[in-house]
Every structure is written in structure tokens, then in C-alpha cells.
Amino acid sequence: MSACVRQVRFLALAALVGGCTTLPEPAPAPPPAAAVPDRTVPAAEEAWRERAQASARERRWADALQHWELLALLRPESGEYRAQQNLMRERISESVRKSLAAADQARQRGDLEAAQVEYLRVLSLDHANAQAAEGLRAIERARVQRNYLGRKPRLVM
Amino acid sequence: MLVLIAGCTTLTPPPEPGPQPAVEVKQARGEVVASNDRFVLYAPDAGDSFASIAQRFLGHASRQWEIADFNDAARPSPGKIVAIPLRPTNPQGVRAHGYQTVPILCYHRIGGGISRMIVSRQSFEAQLDYLARNGYRVVRLRDIADFVSGKKQLPKKAVVLTFDDGHVSAYQQAFPLLKKYGFPATFFLYTDFLTAKDALNWSQIREMADSGLADFQSHSKTHANLVVRLPDETDQQYRRRLDTEIRVPRELIERNVATKVTEYAYPYGDANEVVLERMTQSGYRLGLTVNPGGNAFFAHPLMLRRTMILGEQSVETFKSALDVFKEVDLR
Numbered sequence: 083m084s085a086c087v088r089q090v091r092f093l094a095l096a097a098l099v100g101g102c103t104t105l106p107e108p109a110p111a112p113p114p115a116a117a118v119p120d121r122t123v124p125a126a127e128e129a130w131r132e133r134a135q136a137s138a139r140e141r142r143w144a145d146a147l148q149h150w151e152l153l154a155l156l157r158p159e160s161g162e163y164r165a166q167q168n169l170m171r172e173r174i175s176e177s178v179r180k181s182l183a184a185a186d187q188a189r190q191r192g193d194l195e196a197a198q199v200e201y202l203r204v205l206s207l208d209h210a211n212a213q214a215a216e217g218l219r220a221i222e223r224a225r226v227q228r229n230y231l232g233r234k235p236r237l238v239m
Numbered sequence: 240m241l242v243l244i245a246g247c248t249t250l251t252p253p254p255e256p257g258p259q260p261a262v263e264v265k266q267a268r269g270e271v272v273a274s275n276d277r278f279v280l281y282a283p284d285a286g287d288s289f290a291s292i293a294q295r296f297l298g299h300a301s302r303q304w305e306i307a308d309f310n311d312a313a314r315p316s317p318g319k320i321v322a323i324p325l326r327p328t329n330p331q332g333v334r335a336h337g338y339q340t341v342p343i344l345c346y347h348r349i350g351g352g353i354s355r356m357i358v359s360r361q362s363f364e365a366q367l368d369y370l371a372r373n374g375y376r377v378v379r380l381r382d383i384a385d386f387v388s389g390k391k392q393l394p395k396k397a398v399v400l401t402f403d404d405g406h407v408s409a410y411q412q413a414f415p416l417l418k419k420y421g422f423p424a425t426f427f428l429y430t431d432f433l434t435a436k437d438a439l440n441w442s443q444i445r446e447m448a449d450s451g452l453a454d455f456q457s458h459s460k461t462h463a464n465l466v467v468r469l470p471d472e473t474d475q476q477y478r479r480r481l482d483t484e485i486r487v488p489r490e491l492i493e494r495n496v497a498t499k500v501t502e503y504a505y506p507y508g509d510a511n512e513v514v515l516e517r518m519t520q521s522g523y524r525l526g527l528t529v530n531p532g533g534n535a536f537f538a539h540p541l542m543l544r545r546t547m548i549l550g551e552q553s554v555e556t557f558k559s560a561l562d563v564f565k566e567v568d569l570r
Contacts, residue, residue: 118270118282126280126320141570142335152322155273156280199567205333206569215331215389218537226539230530231511 127156134166143174144207174207181207185217194221264300267291272320279323283315296323304376304394313374327392331536337566340533341383343399343545344560345504349412355549360412366548366557367420370398375561377422379454380502384524387540396563400424401527401545403458403504405432410443417452427458427504427527430488441495448496456502457488457523466511481517489521501525508545515541533562 134149147170154163185200198221204214268284269292279296289303292315297305307313309324332339347356349363358366370377376394383399385391400417402409405428417424426447432438447453459465460483468477489500501524505514508529518526518541526541534543546560 118272122282122318122320123272125318129319140335145335148328152278152280155275155278156320158273199569202333202338202567203569205331205338206335209329209331209333215537218535219539222535222537222539226542227512230528230542231515 123156127153130156138170143170143177144209146170147174178204178208178211182213185214189217189221194224197221264288264290264294267295277325279325281321281323283317283319283321285317287315287317289315289321292321292323296325305392308395330386330389330392332392332395333536333569335570336568337564338535339393339395339397340535340562340565341378341386341393341397341399342533342560342562343380343383343401343527343543345527345529345545345547346400346402346413347404348406348408350408355551357550358548359550360416362550363413364416365554367416367422369554369557370422370561371420375563377420377424379423380425380456380525381454383534383543384501384540386536387534387538387543389536396561398561398563401504402426404429404462405439405444405458407437407439407443410439410447414447414450414453418450421452423452423454425454425456425502427456427502428488428492429458429460429462429506430491431461433491444496448498455492455496455498455500456504457485457492457500458504459484459506460487462506464507464509465505465514466509478513478517481514482521485517485521485523503527504545510542531560533565535565 137146150166181200188197201214201217272280290300293303294300504527531546532544
């Protein structure tokens with residue numbers, strides 16, 4: 083192979099490889115995929131169903147709700163999965179209401195530890211609950227004030 | 240040649256050097272089973288990884304942890320459907336059995352010498368290796384600002400690395416190892432120290448910053464303890480001195496490095512209400528102490544906990560500093 087031919091090949095290769103690093107972020111359309119094997123969907127359904135039921139038994143309502151939600155997405159025609167989601171939402175709503183009330187009572191009597199647990203319980207059920215999140219931040223500010231801001235300095239490490 | 244061309248279409252985009260080194264990611268070839276605005280249910284192909292799935296559905300391979308964490312798995316299994324969350328599912332990290340905390344580790348010097356502030360290079364490398372091999376994900380300190388404001392979900396085993404003072408060992412010893420592991424870190428500079436012969440110089444600082452792995456932030460001007468009043472110092476004089484300790488390092492760093500200084504490590508980890516007030520007025524987002532422990536999403540952003548890593552510590556002590564979850568039965 084002549085040096086000239088080698089150089090042309092090298093340049094073509096370099097151009098291709100160089101182009102790699104500047105590819106735009108959006109992924110190109112994926113290549114045609116093989117069909118989903120027959121057992122894949124039923125296996126997922128079975129596993130998520132067991133997980134949802136176990137979570138509900140253990141009173142992990144948010145985890146149960148999430149798995150019923152995945153199941154409803156997998157089987158949109160299923161009335162059972164929609165009903166289970168609604169049931170979990172009702173339980174979460176009731177528990178959130180009780181825990182928020184308990185947290186407020188605990189703060190009023192100055193029991194910040196108990197209030198913190200109640201607010202955390204709310205967020206374990208309703209991850210977007212702003213009242214509980216703000217309650218926890220207020221407790222932490224009070225704790226920092228009490229434990230750190232007023233103390234003597236560390237002069238030497 | 241064909242192999243190279245095929246590989247071409249799947250290189251990870253490089254602009255944001257993330258917690259993990261950039262690697263080639265093959266294109267995900269599985270099939271979407273169902274989707275809505277919250278989830279994609281996906282049947283992976285045998286060659287798929289969470290990185291390739293994240294690249295296809297979340298726009299970047301570095302977001303693979305979101306899929307791994309949600310499915311509680313290290314890798315996809317062929318024949319097992321993967322649920323891909325399209326939005327953060329639990330940004331605060333509160334679960335029925337407890338809540339997430341993010342440890343921020345605090346180093347000073349790496350290398351030789353006898354002092355509890357010096358961690359040997361071998362120990363430091365062993366610690367990074369432990370993090371890499373045990374599923375910890377080193378995130379940037381600035382990610383904590385979004386975590387504590389409830390805007391950003393972090394990996395379940397997120398850890399932050401920081402270095403105080405600006406000793407030259409940060410460049411000579413720590414930086415090569417951080418590059419090896421692809422771990423980001425924040426370096427807090429007290430800027431009066433930068434004239435010392437064993438301190439970082441601006442050329443080294445810029446080289447580290449340009450790597451995308453090192454971030455430089457304030458650690459005061461003089462390293463004076465900010466809660467200690469000078470003899471006969473008036474309130475006004477004290478506030479003026481604090482303002483200097485807060486303003487000067489920021490100005491100097493921003494003048495020399497293309498970065499925004501919004502984080503401050505208090506000398507000796509100490510702050511008081513006056514310090515916090517001046518920090519807030521100066522627009523700092525995060526303040527770091529050396530009160531040990533992990534940081535929950537509700538942590539005080541100007542009083543973040545940080546755990547010192549000392550030279551004489553055992554591996555077991557290091558492991559105990561990796562405080563990523565606080566167990567509480569919330570059922």
C-alpha cells in the first residue's frame with residue numbers, strides 16, 4: 083500500500099472518528115427491536131403484583147401505589163389495578179391528614195423529635211407535601227440554633 | 240472500520256464530566272412496552288445497559304443511576320421489564336424505612352507527613368476505590384443546593400468530596416487520583432495562604448478547574464475563626480471584618496477562575512448568627528461546617544454537616560463516615 087493511499091484512508095477514518103465526538107445529544111431513532119418475548123410482560127406483571135401486595139401488607143402505601151401504577155400502565159384495561167390505586171390513594175390521604183395533625187400537636191408541645199417523625203411519615207407517603215417539608219426545615223433551623231450557633235468556638239482543629 | 244463507525248453513533252457526549260468517567264455506550268435496542276408522562280416500561284435487549292437506556296430515554300448516559308435506583312438493580316436483565324422514571328419520583332429521599340442523607344467528606348492534605356490532617360496517598364486511593372467499587376456516586380457540591388431546596392433527586396448513595404485550605408498536595412496527589420476515578424471535588428481556598436510556597440498556585444488551580452472535575456470555593460481570607468471577636472472589637476468592626484473574610488476570597492477566585500463562588504467552608508467549621516446573616520446578604524447558597532454526619536434534604540443550607548477524614552483513621556472509620564441513609568420506621 084502506498085503512503086498516499088494509507089494517508090487517504092487515515093484521513094477518512096479520522097474524519098469519521100472525529101465526527102463521533104461532535105454528535106448532538108438527541109439519540110437517533112433506535113434500530114428495529116426484536117419482539118418482546120412472550121413471558122416478559124406476564125413475568126413483570128406477576129413480580130410487580132407481588133411487590134404491590136407485599137408493600138400494602140407492610141403498610142408501605144406509597145410503594146404499593148407506585149407498583150399498582152406501573153401495573154395499570156402495563157394493563158390499562160384492568161379495572162382491578164385502577165381500583166387498587168384508588169384504595170392506596172385513600173389510605174395515603176387519610177394517613178397524611180392524621181400525621182400532619184399529630185405533627186402540629188407535637189410542635190405545639192415542644193416535642194420536635196415526635197414532630198419530625200410525623201412530618202417524615204407524611205413525606206414517605208406523599209413525596210410532594212410542601213407543608214411537611216417546610217415543617218422539617220423549621221425543626222432543623224431550631225435545632226441548629228440550639229446546638230451550634232450559640233456554642234463556644236473550636237479554636238484548634 | 241465498520242466497528243469504528245458503529246461505535247461512532249454511541250459515544251457519550253463529553254461536555255459535562257460527570258461523576259463517572261465517560262465511556263462508550265452502545266445504543267439501547269430493546270422495545271418500549273408502554274409509556275405515559277411519568278414512566279416508560281421497557282423490555283431491554285441483551286446488549287443494553289442502564290447507561291444506554293438512560294441515553295436513549297433520559298438524554299444522557301450519566302443519568303443511568305435514576306433507572307438503577309428506581310429498579311433497585313445494578314444492571315438490566317434480559318426478559319425483565321425496566322421501569323424508567325421520566326420525572327423525579329422521590330426528590331427528598333424519604334421512604335417508609337427512613338430517609339436519605341448525603342455525606343460531605345472533608346480532606347485537608349494528601350501525601351506524606353505526620354499530622355492527623357494528612358491522609359496518605361495510599362489511604363486516599365483506597366478510599367476512592369472503595370467508593371467506586373461499592374456503588375457510591377460522587378456528586379458535585381452544587382448539587383446539594385438543589386437537593387436541600389427540594390429541586391433535585393440525588394443518587395441513593397451520593398457522596399461529596401471536599402478539600403480545605405488549598406495545599407499543593409491537592410494538585411500533586413489528589414487531582415491525579417480524582418481524574419483516575421472521574422470523581423468531582425470542591426476545593427475551598429483561604430486566599431491569604433495562596434502566597435505560601437506549599438500552596439496551590441493559580442496556574443495549577445486553573446488546570447484543575449479546566450478539567451471539569453475541580454470546583455474552587457471560599458474558605459475565608461485569613462482562616463480566622465469567624466465566631467471569635469478580636470479584643471475590644473466593636474459590633475461594626477466585627478461585621479466589617481466578616482465582610483472582608485466573605486468578600487475577598489470570592490473576588491479573588493472569580494477573578495482568576497471561570498467559576499461562580501456561592502459556597503463557603505467556615506474556618507474551623509464555626510459560624511454564628513451574625514456570620515449566617517452576612518453570608519445570606521452576600522448571596523452564598525451553601526455554608527459548610529465540620530459537624531459530622533450526613534445531610535438530609537431539610538438540612539440548613541448554611542450549616543451543612545461535613546465529616547473530617549483524618550490521617551490515622553481506619554477503613555472501618557471511613558466506611559462509617561458514609562452516612563447515606565437514616566433508618567426510621569415510618570409505617
